[in-house]
Amino acid sequence: MEEKKQIEAIEEIVRRNLEVIGEDTNREGLLKTPHRVARSMLALTSGYNQDPVQVLNSAKFAETSNKMVIVKDIEFYSLCEHHILPFFGKAHIAYIPNGYIVGLSKIPRVVNVFSHRLQVQERLTREICQCIQDTLNARGVMVVLEAQHLCMQMRGVEKQGAITVTREYTGDFAEDPALRQEFFDMIRS
Ligand SMILES: [Zn+2]
Incomplete structure (x- = not known):
């Protein structure tokens, strides 16, 4: 339309x-x-008209480094699909390159595309993780989202300030708990 x-x-x-x-x-x-x-x-909801794969491919570079890359404290704002009320907070993302890296500003942009759709936090976390994994063919990706939900705070249980934490990981992060720990240490430092 x-x-x-x-x-x-x-x-x-x-x-x-x-x-x-x-x-x-x-x-x-x-x-x-x-x-x-x-x-x-x-x-x-402008994210429905944007392609996150294209965002990543627009700044994808061949690179031999295979050290963990972390972008943390990415602010995001989304709408919960159950109440059309905001949930918002921070995204922390790590990936381990496998021949390709991506321009760092593209990681927050991917978060932006997926968060500007009706979402639940669990799916938002998974979609960001899977998109980076598939597009970069990374050795592994890990995504942690920490968010407050206004549908929880303004109505219903009214638990002020409760933070919901979700995470997804693939590849090396799934196989090696030490890598997940390294990521957690980095985002808390
Ligand atoms: Zn809700």
């Missing part, structure tokens, strides 16, 4: 939604709200 049509369709739904909860959609503060929500929703 073209963007203009998407925006109009979401505006209509948001307007109706506001009416259902008892709001007056004609009051000044809400007049442009449906439009803002529509644009915001499209921006926050």
Whole structure:
């Protein structure tokens, strides 16, 4: 669907939604709200239109080093697919090259592509890990995500500040617990 049509369709739904909860959609503060929500929703789900494999391939270089590369403290923001509420936190990523390295800025960009889709934290972690593994044919990849979920904090159990930690690993990281430990030591230092 073209963007203009998407925006109009979401505006209509948001307007109706506001009416259902008892709001007056004609009051000044809400007049442009449906439009803002529509644009915001499209921006926050822009990852559907981006190809993370292409992001990595655009800066993939032959390299003989086979030492662990770590990019840590990557801020991310995503939307949980169960409540369409934000979850956000930090991603830490390591890979062990196997003939190829990737431009370092591409790692956060891959996180960005996958996080700008409706997600659950577990799948987000796995998709990032698998994408880097497959595209770089790495000796191993490990991804740790630490996140707060507003659907937990604003409603339901209301556990303020609880952090959910997920991890995925492949290849050498799966075979060697010492490598996983080295990664954990690095992200905590
Ligand atoms: Zn949720």
